[in-house]
Amino acid sequence: MRKTSHWLWLAALLVYLFLYLPLTVVVIYSFNDSRLNAEWVGFTSRWYKVLFQDEEMIQAAINSILIAIGASLIATLLGTMAGIAMHRYRLRVLPFLVITPVAMPEILLGVSLLLFFIQVLHLTLGLLSVLIAHITFCLGFVAIVVRARLTGMDESIFEAARDLGATPWKTFQLVTLPLIMPAVIAGALMSFTLSIDDFVITFFTAGVGVSTLPLQIYSMIKIAVTPEVNAVSTLLMLVTLGMIVLAAKFDKTVLRGQG
């Protein structure tokens, strides 16, 4: 009994090491007082100062944040409606239609969106095309979380509201929305992280001249993995981690599968 639990602990430890060692290395080297990622020389925070003086990097960060805010807001609005519709109409195809973009290989989604924007919409690639692309894959995620929340609920609660004198809109406002709010907030936070971290789809839909943080990091490491890259990666990691912790606080289903 005791023995097995020891082994289990060891296995778990190894898995976590495997997951987090590369990330830890990035964080450590972002404080290394050397241009090279080779050996530890001493502690410095100067790479972060360099980062905040890098005009291109700042512009990319602003783009990333704007897109993430816009995409998460719109995806949350549409995703919530989709989640409620999926729950209410119980049409088998609805969940498939909404979940497919989430599960689809990103490269496929990226290429198809690119073709769609250029050949069908005749859109000039830029911030708008990236925003639309991000909404597409975040929306499904929000819908799944909202629906999961509704699934566990007693249907007669909503009928009771109508029965006691609430119009359909009042019922939504006073009963449905408060009850799904944790899922809505969690969905918004997860959308924000999905958007701010996305590389592949952004790569295909950004066109020339528009950059986001992941695209900027990619263009920098084509030359070399500089400590500045480590620094910006560390910051991005922090934001992501914070959002996930926050999202899980609002709705525990977020940590269960899917995303």
Add this chain to the structure above:
Amino acid sequence: MALLELRNLTRRFGSLTAVDNVSLSIEAGEFFTLLGPSGCGKTTILRMIAGFDLPDAGEILLDGKNIAATPPEERPLHTVFQSYALFPHLSVADNVAFPLKMSKVSAEETRRRVAEMLDTVHLSDKADAFPHELSGGQKQRVALARGLVNKPRLLLLDEPLGALDHKLREEMQIELINLQRTVGVTFVFVTHSQPEALALSHRIAVMNEGHIEQLGTPAHIYGQPVNRFVADFIGDINLMNAQVEAPGETSVHLAVAGLGRIVAPAPSGVKPGQSGAFAIRPEQVQIGAEDELANLANRFTGTLRDFLYVGDVTTYKVELANGTIIRALLPNTSSGGRARFLEMGDSVTVAWPAEAGMFLHE
């Protein structure tokens, strides 16, 4: 004018007719019960009255006005759901205040009426609790308070006691009767438990497969069931196939194959040769030795096959000459007579007067 009237109400789901041409009227102040086996259409009727479902045919009249097209929120009636359907994100007081808020009652007035209602259902100390902190019986009372606080014309209750354990169920039955009397609201109650229906209702509609088999007071339905289904469904009853021999003024002679003749009260309009069933309640059947029962019109000998002692009463099962098992229910009083000393396999006599039991048409 009746408070609520259903006229030829019909609801179909595909090929299934869940509610089949149901007509009934309910008076103000009544405790009216829809009773019937699972799947007979009780909930479907309530849902149509509440406005969650629309009839395929027929009318629903409240105070003489057809409300078939009125949305649920505009019908002056409330529902108590079997699952209670309390709002989990609102406190007990806010749950009860919900209907008042919807009809724009002032904050002051709302506070007063919520407090009053919670007092009526003995939950004043739970005003700030949330539904998940309550027991089943307490949730039930919150649901009742919420349904009654806005003084609806009608309260619909769909098996509201179904989820409670036996003892709590009996307590709540008494509370329900008292509550209905105190607030004076008309109740339409749904249950598939016949003891519950008999105990609570002023009138009962016994339903089967979407239609009403019989409508009447509990005593009427228990004492004069109109057919085999009602007789069998309400309480315990002995049934045996019988044929009319000679209909008379006040009594009728029935022939039971392999047993002989039974004298029973005469129902109206029976003809000689008509077949049906003779039905008699176990508590109307006496059991003892031949000489003790000599003054009763119907006497048969048989063999005691089984008895079930449940404290206050004992049910005896006696096999008659034609193989029919007849049940007799006797109180276990100290003067219980010879029956108390009977043993399995004993030869006994069962008997009942000519005024007991009834003939049911096929």
